[in-house]
Amino acid sequence: HAHETRGAAAWTAATKSTSSEDHIKRSMAATSSRCEVLLAIREQGGNDDEAYVELLVHALKCRQLSVSREGRYLLVTCKGDVLAREADACKLVKTRRSDKRVEVFVDRDGARLRYELDAEGCLFSRAEEALLLERACSKATVEQAAEGLGARWKKKSRELPPQIAQLAEDSLLEALKQTGVIEDSVILGINTQMSWWAWVCAPSQKIHKAFGSDVALYFAWMNFFQLWLLMPSLVGGYVYHLRIEEGVSIDDDQWAPVYALAVCLWAALFCKFWSRREAQVAVDHGDVLLASDGGVRPGYRGAPRPSPVTGKLERYSPPIYRHLAYILSIIVTGLMLRVALLWHVISLNLQGYITSDYIGEQDFYREDVAKYALEGEIFDPKSTEFYGLKALVPTLIHVVVVRILNLIYSYIAELLTKLENHETQSMHNNALLVKRFIFEAVDAYAGLVFLGFVRRDVVRLRQELIAIYCVDTARRVFQEALLPLCITAITSLKSNKETAKRKKNDDFRSMTLNRTKSNIDTRAEKELAKPVYEPFDDYLEMVIEFGYVCLFASVFPLGALLSFVANFVEVRSDLFKILYVYRRPSPKRARTIGAWAPILRGLVYVAIASNAFLFAFGSEQMVRWFPQYFDRVSLRKAGFSKDYAKKVAREGGEKSAAEAQAG
Numbered sequence: 001h002a003h004e005t006r007g008a009a010a011w012t013a014a015t016k017s018t019s020s021e022d023h024i025k026r027s028m029a030a031t032s033s034r035c036e037v038l039l040a041i042r043e044q045g046g047n048d049d050e051a052y053v054e055l056l057v058h059a060l061k062c063r064q065l066s067v068s069r070e071g072r073y074l075l076v077t078c079k080g081d082v083l084a085r086e087a088d089a090c091k092l093v094k095t096r097r098s099d100k101r102v103e104v105f106v107d108r109d110g111a112r113l114r115y116e117l118d119a120e121g122c123l124f125s126r127a128e129e130a131l132l133l134e135r136a137c138s139k140a141t142v143e144q145a146a147e148g149l150g151a152r153w154k155k156k157s158r159e160l161p162p163q164i165a166q167l168a169e170d171s172l173l174e175a176l177k178q179t180g181v182i183e184d185s186v187i188l189g190i191n192t193q194m195s196w197w198a199w200v201c202a203p204s205q206k207i208h209k210a211f212g213s214d215v216a217l218y219f220a221w222m223n224f225f226q227l228w229l230l231m232p233s234l235v236g237g238y239v240y241h242l243r244i245e246e247g248v249s250i251d252d253d254q255w256a257p258v259y260a261l262a263v264c265l266w267a268a269l270f271c272k273f274w275s276r277r278e279a280q281v282a283v284d285h286g287d288v289l290l291a292s293d294g295g296v297r298p299g300y301r302g303a304p305r306p307s308p309v310t311g312k313l314e315r316y317s318p319p320i321y322r323h324l325a326y327i328l329s330i331i332v333t334g335l336m337l338r339v340a341l342l343w344h345v346i347s348l349n350l351q352g353y354i355t356s357d358y359i360g361e362q363d364f365y366r367e368d369v370a371k372y373a374l375e376g377e378i379f380d381p382k383s384t385e386f387y388g389l390k391a392l393v394p395t396l397i398h399v400v401v402v403r404i405l406n407l408i409y410s411y412i413a414e415l416l417t418k419l420e421n422h423e424t425q426s427m428h429n430n431a432l433l434v435k436r437f438i439f440e441a442v443d444a445y446a447g448l449v450f451l452g453f454v455r456r457d458v459v460r461l462r463q464e465l466i467a468i469y470c471v472d473t474a475r476r477v478f479q480e481a482l483l484p485l486c487i488t489a490i491t492s493l494k495s496n497k498e499t500a501k502r503k504k505n506d507d508f509r510s511m512t513l514n515r516t517k518s519n520i521d522t523r524a525e526k527e528l529a530k531p532v533y534e535p536f537d538d539y540l541e542m543v544i545e546f547g548y549v550c551l552f553a554s555v556f557p558l559g560a561l562l563s564f565v566a567n568f569v570e571v572r573s574d575l576f577k578i579l580y581v582y583r584r585p586s587p588k589r590a591r592t593i594g595a596w597a598p599i600l601r602g603l604v605y606v607a608i609a610s611n612a613f614l615f616a617f618g619s620e621q622m623v624r625w626f627p628q629y630f631d632r633v634s635l636r637k638a639g640f641s642k643d644y645a646k647k648v649a650r651e652g653g654e655k656s657a658a659e660a661q662a663g
Helices: 002-017 021-030 047-062 080-089 126-138 142-146 151-158 162-168 172-179 196-201 204-211 213-228 230-246 256-285 319-350 367-373 385-420 425-454 458-505 508-517 521-528 535-551 559-581 596-616 621-625 642-651 657-662
Strands: 035-041 065-070 073-078 093-095 102-104 182-189 303-306 313-316
Touching (some): 035 126, 035 521, 047 065, 047 073, 126 172, 182 521, 213 230, 213 256, 319 385, 385 425, 425 596, 535 596
Antiparallel strands (some): 035 073, 035 182, 093 102
C-alpha cells in the first residue's frame, strides 16, 4: 500500500530531521495505520440493516476513524493520533529510548519523543496497531452514533432489542454482530516476513510484534517446553539402550522406574520454572499490569440494574440460572463421556486387547467385535501382512474416531458454555477449557488406563501407547503442516492458471473488472474464506502430549524423544499456518497461559500416582528391586480362566494339566 509507505516514511523523516513537538504531531497525524479492519455486512438485510450500518459508520467517524464502503464491506482505518489516544486509554506499555526501561504510554505534548520506534520507523508495532484499531472500533457506542443525526436515526437506535440495546451502550459494533447485521470481521495488513533464523528459532518477541501477546505467549511456552524436553529425551534414550542390552522386556526393566521418578521431578520443576519464565515474558511483552478478568464479556446476558458499588446501570444475571446450566453441562458431558468410553471398549476388542481369557473382563468382552482380532482374522495383531501395517488399521480407525468425537464435543462444549452465561471472558474461557480438557483427556487416556490399571499388563500398554502416540503424531504433522502446505500450493496454482488463461484470451474487459473488484471485494473474499486461528486447540494438544510423557514414563521412556522431534515440526507448522493459511489473528493481550498452568500441575500429581502404581502393581519392575517381598502364585489365583492357565503352562513346558493349574 502506497499510503502505508508514505506514512512510515513521513514519520521516520520527521523524527530524524528534528525533535520538535510540531513535527512529531504532524507526522503522527499524517501516518495511517498499517492495518485495516474489514467488516462484512449481512447480505439481503433490507432497510433496517442499512439504517444500523449508517449508525455504525457515523459512530466510527465520531471517533475519528476513516470508513470506506464498497458493496457489502466496510474498510476501517485511522491516523496515528487515534492510535496514540487509544494507547493512552488502554495503558499500553512502551520502551523508553534513553534507558530502555518500560513505562505506561502517555499521550501528551512531547511524550511521544521518548519512546522507541520499531524497525520500520513507526511508534507502534503491527500487532499494537491492530489492537488499538480494533479497540477504537469496539468503543463506538450508540450514543455517539445518534449525536448529529436526525430524529429518525435516534428512533432507529431505540428500536434495538433490549439486550442488544444495552450492549450497544458499550459497543455498537458488538451489538450489530450479535444481531447478525455485521456477519464477520477480519484484520487486513501486509503479512510479516520471517527470516530463516526466525523459522528455526521461532522467537516469541518477533511474533509478539507481529501478532500480539496471546499468540506470542503460546510460542514462548512451546519453545520452553521444547528446550526442557531435551534432558528427558537423552535420558530416555539411554534407558532404552540399557534395556536392549539386557535383553529384557519393559515388564522387567529395572531402570524404567528410576526414569519415571526422574520424569516426575522434571515435570514438577518444569511447571515451577515456567511460572518464572511466564512472568518474564509478560514483562517483555508489556502486559504485566494487565487486568486478569478482561472486563464484561460482550455476549453476557442480564437484566439492567444499578450497581451496588458504583450506582451505574449494569447487566445482572441471577446465579440460579448459571447453576441450572452447570447441571445441564454435567448431564450432557456425562452422556458424551459414556459414548467415548463405549467406543474405547469396542476399540480394545477390535485390537485384540480384551479377550475371554481373563475372568474380570467379561463385562467388557464383545464377541461380535473381538472375533475380527482372532488369529488368522482380518485384524490379527500378530499378522505380518503388508510389513505388519495391516495390524495398525484398528489403531488408525481408533485415532480417527476419537478425533471426530473431539470435534463434535468441541461444538457442544461451546454451546454449553454460552448457556452458562459467564460474566467475563476469562471465566468463559476457563469453563470451556475445563470441559474440553476433561473430555479429550478421557478420550486420549481411557484405553491406556484400562490396560495399565485394570488389566495391569504393561507390555500391551506399551504397544498401545506407541501405536496411538505415533499415529496421532503423524496425524498432527499431516493436518497442521503438510495439509496446509498442499492447500496453499493448490490455491496458488489455480490462481496462476486463471490469470494465465485470462491473459491468453486477451479478455481486457474481464481483467479490468477483476482488477476493480480486487480493491476490497477480492481481498475480503480471500481473507474471509480462511479459517480463524485460536491457540486453544494447540495448547490442548500439547497438554495431552505432556500427559503422555509423564503419566506413562515407566512404560514408554522414548515418549519424550518422540515429543521433542514432533514438537520441532509442530512449532514451525503452527507458524506457517498463521502466516499463510489462517486469517491474521486478532491481537489479544495476555500475561499468563491461563488455566493451562494448574492443569499441568495437576497432571504432575497424577503422574506420580500412576507411575508408582505401574511400578508396584502393573509390572514386574518392583520384583527386580525387592524380590524378597514377592511369592509366585498360579494364574488361576491371578484371575485368569482355567483354559488360559493350561495354555500358558503348556507353552512354558509344563507336562500335565495338574501342573498347569498348580502354577
